[in-house]
Amino acid sequence: MCLAIPILVEELLPDDMARVTLNGVSKVVSIALLEDVRLGDYLLIHVGYALARLDPEEAERTIAMMREAAVPGLADMAESRP
């Protein structure tokens, strides 16, 4: 029920709406619950509404912390994957 995924903003539309796109599929959603949405933002879309904006720096930090948490030998394997 609460499922939602990050989707890229492609076009801003009137009336607090925006066109978002994921792997070539695009959809018009409401951005009434967010302020200052910009092209190129990744928004968390749930039942046709954007609920939150992805913070790219925090996303990078999350991945870095995950790599730090990994057992070193196995983490190297993960990093060397193509």
Place this chain on the structure above:
Amino acid sequence: MKHIDEYRDGTLARSIAATIAREAACDRHYQFMEFCGGHTHAISRYGIEDLLPGNVQMVHGPGCPVCVLPIGRIDDAIKLAMRPEVTLCTYADLMRVPASAGANLLKAKAAGADIRMVYSTLDAIRIAETEPHREVVFFAIGFETTTPPTAVAIRLARKKRLRNFTVFCNHVLTPPAIRAILDAPVLPEGGQVRVDGFIGPAHVSTITGTTPYLSLAAEFAKPVVVAGFEPLDVVQAILMLLRQVNEGRHDVENQYIRFVTTAGNVIAQREMAEMFELRESFEWRGLGELPMSALRLRDAYADLDAERRFAVETVPAADNPACECGTILRGLKKPAECKLFGTLCTPETPMGSCMVSPEGACAAHWTYGRFRARDRVAV
């Protein structure tokens, strides 16, 4: 898919799990509850339990809104839909949830009721606009994640002066449910499950922020780690919980920093506060009546409230007596321990709500877990 695939790296998941195995004290048994159905689904789908050492176990929580909606409210929705003037708009998740006497919304639709599955509250508004002769009722359910979209629809309906749109409100709140699990009396049949810490809600927390969990963590001395729904998010959150337990801490930590802030989505909170107020009490399947745990429309929006327009009076209804949804929702039993599981009750013929929603513990176990060789044994 950017910002999704990175969090599904199996090799990295296994290596974080190896850290969990290293850091788990061998003389200790860790039991963490993932509150959300979204986490339950991820744990089953990606086989996360199989990555964990035997003494780190996950208990499934009640965070699936479809699963906790009591039968009486589904009965109400069917009664509304059977009214000739009503068009009931609902999220698809609810169509097959069993109501009293073997009924469900799908069967009601087959019997002629005007029930339409919608993706968004905006679709319901559109139907009300294009079909002004129909009384359009939106069957609103969900936690804090799904509540703001309902609030926006109410605002739109007011702005557009729609006289044929109402909301049948069943929105519930997560903190009272977490509290109910921690507060459960120790009953002879086992009322309380031991939980050493919680994986906190992902998308609920984008709205509420992490602040509402502070008092729960402090009062019950249990760590809470808010985490995303991707498998690496869950594995990292388990490690964070384990470290808190090992260090004797019970803090609220945020793993889902890419989307969740301390304060949450203030616009959404303002919209919810404007349109909704707390009900004194609301029934949750599995948890019973919980005080201050659900929302209804404020008097200022009474004209948009389906319960008032159609004088809905909920009659409590009992679950199938053999169905263990209630105990499963409280984490007391596992799906395979229900005698209906996989026999009478499957996703095609669900007897209980936990088998209907893909996030329900039973449906997740049926889809992904039932062929696993055996339950892991604690070492």
